[in-house]
Amino acid sequence: MALTIRDVAREAGVSTATVSNVLNRTGKVGRRTQRLVVSAVRKLGYVPDVHARHLASHDRRTLGIIVSDIENPFFPEVIKSFEVRAQQLGYDAILSDTNYDPRRTRRAAERMMEHKVRGVAVMTSEISVRLIHELARRKIAVTFLDLAPVREYMSNLRINYASGVDQIVKHLYELGHRRIAFVAGRDGLKSNAVRLEAYEQRMKMYGLEPGPVLPGDLRFEGGMSAGLEIAKMSPRPTAVVAINDLTAVGVMKGLMQTGCRVPQDVSVTGFDKTRLAEYSNPSITTVDIHRETLGKIAADALHELSDSANPTGKEYEIEAELVLGESSGPAPLT
């Protein structure tokens, strides 16, 4: 039905093998013949079929990336740099979105198997460790974010959340803040627990009493109600460490609604360095987790894992970096 390699071969007056060799630049074809084939391809507008190609050449050149929510501003940048890097390494990249739903996570993993990818970057925590092991058992390389120990075909990307929190608390301490509240995120998430823990630890290191710790939901609303609550506390904290930027924006809104000024009365910090941090008013002091590095390293890790003879997993570390904004300032004189 559609144009095949046979049509090209006929047009150029050669065999299909020759066409294939020209297309794949194996260098086995004479210059004259090469020209013939190329012009036949041009003339006919032939485009090879990726499915037939994958099937015939046992060499699978696809990488997958699974994210929990493409609408979460954290992911697009990661996806993009993953895809760019994958392409540089000669892979096709496919994306699946799980929407935080375990069923769809299963489907996503199955899709990766169906597509016979060489590796998958798992950027969500709704996935079960069993599923990861299943992928690895099928010799599909996997990278994930601190979900399991490293093993065969499994590498780990550790984001240094603790260091980010450390830098925030240090920053606030040096500005003179002593009562520093924390607005948490969702309970189940390991990445959230790590940050809370780091906060508590660092506070103690400075000889400060941790807390109060307010509940949040990783969303604007949770931040806002926390902000309202904090505004009427007595003694009122002079600084708030929020679990992410969106929460920080909510906190600021809550504070401002009750007349608290940011940062004159209360300093607020976020996490993740989303665009929101930059564009909110005041802009937010936050932590940059180098998302483009994350995506790139994920692709590199998969490449290395699936390419080498010994697919032993490795640990990678992604650094976090404090970025100053207008939302943090000197503690008010009591």
Added chain:
Amino acid sequence: MALTIRDVAREAGVSTATVSNVLNRTGKVGRRTQRLVVSAVRKLGYVPDVHARHLASHDRRTLGIIVSDIENPFFPEVIKSFEVRAQQLGYDAILSDTNYDPRRTRRAAERMMEHKVRGVAVMTSEISVRLIHELARRKIAVTFLDLAPVREYMSNLRINYASGVDQIVKHLYELGHRRIAFVAGRDGLKSNAVRLEAYEQRMKMYGLEPGPVLPGDLRFEGGMSAGLEIAKMSPRPTAVVAINDLTAVGVMKGLMQTGCRVPQDVSVTGFDKTRLAEYSNPSITTVDIHRETLGKIAADALHELSDSANPTGKEYEIEAELVLGESSGPAPLT
């Protein structure tokens, strides 16, 4: 090497055809045999190879979507609803990001051809009409945003920008504003030109002099410098219509930096209803372009185009809707 349908057939003691029939629910298999096959599949953990499947069954069940920039907050929602709808219709969806680069746009289109997709939703304007025609000529259904007239295998999704602008101007007029400025976007973009034109037309309809029209860049920075400029105009406009939300945020920042209050002194409106509009402070009066509808309709349009016997293109219209925020209010008494 990996598990094939033959392994399953052997395990179940049937032929490969039978396994295939069970997997594809053709209903030609007896209950007993069905059970045998299913349990063999389970036991072995067999997952079919998508490439072999596509190759053998000539029925291509993939749709593609090409966007200019996945990091642009406009797209993720569109992509998601496109993928969800595609899946409901039984398609696999693949995504390409062009990064506003014509070369990458070409690559994206080629990728779609290589994958032998049934249809492509083109959500970028960097694509040449030639390329769209080339896709259509290969009987790949295409939908786009007002890039070309409808033809065979080509449907058009028209976003009603004009109506959105109309609603904004009407809203401001009714609040008593008479001097309404406009902050433009990028010059080449048709979608931007349409909005500017609609603004001018509507202003005249109300017997108002359009302008001033300030340049922008669809980014925060352009908005901010426009905001600074507007602040020192005399007589100062009492309202500003910005080309998009990000620009509006910039405008507000610029205004506020010079002591103008929003909306007490100057009202500001955005466009697109990104998260930014909701979370900025004050939140922005903006226009919602129903992105999830856009994605869904794109998938539906492709399905219809590629499914029916006569692939005649159609026109679809996406409505725009005013959403009130805190950034617009009554015109100040002069």
Added chain:
DNA sequence: AGAAATTGTTAAACCGTTTAATCTCACTGA
């Protein structure tokens, strides 16, 4: 009971490409 209709299963061809094995033939060197 035997023919006809229905249902279930299989063997073999095919999808569009790659690739190992094989063939051709002009050229080299002894």
Added chain:
DNA sequence: TCAGTGAGATTAAACGGTTTAACAATTTCT
């Protein structure tokens, strides 16, 4: 002159599924 060489091209067998014509078994009908 002729075996040996090697570059360039071809042939044919995969790859992992689906599809279809043909056959076998069972049920239905007369």
